[in-house]
Amino acid sequence: MAQKKNHEVDGWLARPDRATRIVLLYGPDRGLVAERARKFAVSTGIALDDPFALVRLDASDIEADPGRLFDEMQTVSMFSTQRLLWIRNAGAQKGLADAVRTLAKDYNGDAFLLIEAGDLKKGVALRAAAESAANAMALPCYSDDARALDGLLDEVLERNKLHMKPPARARLKALVGGDRLASRSEIEKLALFCYGRDEVTEEDVSLLIGDVSATSADDTLNAALRGDALGFQSALQRFQSAGGNRTTLLLAALRQLQALEGLRAEMQQSGRPVSAVISSARPPLYFDRKTAVEKALSRLSLAQVSTALARLHAAVLESRRQPDLSDTIIERSLLSLTLLRS
Numbered sequence: 001m002a003q004k005k006n007h008e009v010d011g012w013l014a015r016p017d018r019a020t021r022i023v024l025l026y027g028p029d030r031g032l033v034a035e036r037a038r039k040f041a042v043s044t045g046i047a048l049d050d051p052f053a054l055v056r057l058d059a060s061d062i063e064a065d066p067g068r069l070f071d072e073m074q075t076v077s078m079f080s081t082q083r084l085l086w087i088r089n090a091g092a093q094k095g096l097a098d099a100v101r102t103l104a105k106d107y108n109g110d111a112f113l114l115i116e117a118g119d120l121k122k123g124v125a126l127r128a129a130a131e132s133a134a135n136a137m138a139l140p141c142y143s144d145d146a147r148a149l150d151g152l153l154d155e156v157l158e159r160n161k162l163h164m165k166p167p168a169r170a171r172l173k174a175l176v177g178g179d180r181l182a183s184r185s186e187i188e189k190l191a192l193f194c195y196g197r198d199e200v201t202e203e204d205v206s207l208l209i210g211d212v213s214a215t216s217a218d219d220t221l222n223a224a225l226r227g228d229a230l231g232f233q234s235a236l237q238r239f240q241s242a243g244g245n246r247t248t249l250l251l252a253a254l255r256q257l258q259a260l261e262g263l264r265a266e267m268q269q270s271g272r273p274v275s276a277v278i279s280s281a282r283p284p285l286y287f288d289r290k291t292a293v294e295k296a297l298s299r300l301s302l303a304q305v306s307t308a309l310a311r312l313h314a315a316v317l318e319s320r321r322q323p324d325l326s327d328t329i330i331e332r333s334l335l336s337l338t339l340l341r342s
Contacts, residue, residue: 003131003138012139013039020137022104024130026090026117027141030262031181036141037086037116044112046084053083059090059115066099073103073111083111090117090126091269097125104133118269141180149173152180153187160191161198168202175209182258189251189316208251217249221256222292224338227299232338236331246330250315253334257309260293264302274298300340308337 002020004012006027013036016023023040025033046053055072062069072085090096103113120127130138153172157163164172172190176183190208194200220239223231239249259281267277274297278285285293300308315333319326 002133002136004140006140006142009036009139009141012137013043016040016043017137020135021107021109021111022100022113022115022130022133022136024090024100024115024117024126024136024138025141026120026127026138028119029141029180030118030265031184032141033116035180035184036139037114040114041084041086044082044084046082046112048084054086055083056086056088059087059093059096059117062087062099063093063095066095069096069099069103069113073107073109073113075111081110084114085111086114086116088116089265089269090115091120091271092124092126094125097129100126100136101129101133104129104136107135118266149176149183152183156184156187156191157200160195162191162194162200163198164200165202168200168205171202171205172200172209175205182255182262185258185313186255189254192317192320207248209255217244217252218288220249220334221253222288224253224334225256225260225292225296227295227338227340229335229338232335236334246327247319250312250319250330250333253337254309254312254316257305257312257337260296260300261302261305261309263293264297264300264305267297268302304340308340311336 025037025040027033041048041054048054057068057072069085072083075083087096100113100115115126115130117126127138130136150169150173153164153169172187176186186209190200190204193208194204217239219235220232223229223235240246263277263281266272267274270277274294277297278290278294281293296305311333315329319329322329
């Protein structure tokens with residue numbers, strides 16, 4: 001069987017079998033799927049900025065035209081000896097699964113096929129096609145365990161010449177880990193906040209990644225998610241009057257948008273309705289936040305959520321570069337989320 005267990009995946013990616021031409025990465029941790037997919041892409045040695053050597057497609061492109069998979073895999077690159085076909089957002093598409101199964105039977109070309117998929121249960125056609133093929137590999141991606149989180153944390157800290165004492169590390173690990181992309185983003189954000197120092201303290205972790213529990217902060221974020229501009233302005237005024245820190249509010253919005261992006265991607269990949277995706281969210285959503293997220297998933301596309309998330313990341317950096325204007329920058333970035341319309 002051409003498959004690995006979750007704890008074996010990083011080891012295989014460090015030394016991939018060159019006879020493997022089809023790689024399927026799947027699992028509920030969308031960030032980990034994306035990170036590992038890029039790691040494999042880099043390992044091929046193919047220039048990822050060469051449009052003749054790398055072709056990126058959505059799974060829906062192959063579902064609509066399965067023959068395109070064979071055409072792309074047989075095409076010879078103009079300036080490279082190898083090509084990489086990188087397909088994202090795969091799931092239960094029958095056309096894609098059938099095309100992969102057929103390709104895997106007798107493919108002996110020089111191209112690589114890399115597929116990013118959501119959580120594929122055992123027996124799902126695409127996963128079965130990869131697991132049963134001699135020239136393919138199916139790699140599961142599940143949420144980080146403590147060892148994986150330590151490795152990720154050590155990587156970021158070492159790169160930024162920082163260290164953490166055990167209490168701060170334990171506090172951080174208790175707050176992240178559900179999604180690799182979100183975990184990396186949180187840790188990178190923490191390292192950026194501590195730039196110029198040599199230690200990340202427990203207080204730093206609590207300030208940047210601790211839960212925002214104040215009612216006024218929740219009201220502000222919920223109004224932004226619902227697209228309620230008047231409610232947002234009113235809640236923001238209450239939050240500020242109560243002495244709330246807008247930077248903390250912005251970081252809370254970042255965490256919420258990261259979770260929202262994962263839920264919206266799950267909707268797109270699985271075709272499940274909003275109510276079903278909400279009911280399976282982890283951690284569970286309750287009360288006003290559940291209603292706000294339902295509204296956001298209904299009114300915003302995945303592309304819009306991703307764009308809003310990028311704007312919030314940019315606002316974090318800009319507010320640190322211009323501290324005198326930070327309140328205005330943060331308010332503007334949150335208001336832009338509120339005003340998004342599908």
